[in-house]
Amino acid sequence: MSDKRRLVIRDMEAADVEAASAVEREVFSMPWSAADFLEMVEADYASYYVAELDGEIVGCCGIRRLADEGEITNVAVRDRCRRQGIALRMMRHMLDKAEKNGISDCTLEVRVSNQPAIHLYEKLGFKGEGVRPKFYERPVEDALIMWKR
Numbered sequence: 001m002s003d004k005r006r007l008v009i010r011d012m013e014a015a016d017v018e019a020a021s022a023v024e025r026e027v028f029s030m031p032w033s034a035a036d037f038l039e040m041v042e043a044d045y046a047s048y049y050v051a052e053l054d055g056e057i058v059g060c061c062g063i064r065r066l067a068d069e070g071e072i073t074n075v076a077v078r079d080r081c082r083r084q085g086i087a088l089r090m091m092r093h094m095l096d097k098a099e100k101n102g103i104s105d106c107t108l109e110v111r112v113s114n115q116p117a118i119h120l121y122e123k124l125g126f127k128g129e130g131v132r133p134k135f136y137e138r139p140v141e142d143a144l145i146m147w148k149r
Helices: 014-027 034-042 086-100 115-123
Strands: 007-011 046-053 056-066 069-077 105-111 127-136 141-148
Touching (some): 007 086, 014 034, 014 056, 014 069, 034 046, 034 056, 046 086, 056 086, 069 086, 086 115, 105 115
Parallel strands (some): 069 105
Antiparallel strands (some): 007 046, 056 069
16 A cells, blocks of 8 residues: 555444445345444444545445353455555554454454465464355355454
8 A cells, every 4th residue: 555545443433334235235235234244333332444545435344242252243345455555554453443342352254165264364363263064155165264363
């Protein structure tokens, strides 16, 4: 990313849910709707974030708290903004906040074919601990279950 570009990771607000949903529609075959994001923004057990690049929302991520564990539900960056470290910065921000809020362990699922994402998660300390057969649709694919403990 050029030094002249400004990346900000911040809490998702209700005004951001349409943009977050647009990012997901670009990235995922089964994207969350704006209503899905709004529900999480308003939930007291969830924390969702956006990545703004020069004022434009180009990424989003989120985590739900289950007891003292975190379930990472979304990590998405617009195609044209990938390979610039945005997902890494979002994930670090989210994991730092989770730890400060008492979340000790985090889990997520990722398509077994999504090697770039798996590599990112491993870089952050996640390890594959299992597989959910046929977890994803469109296309049908197994999910790798990863944990950071």
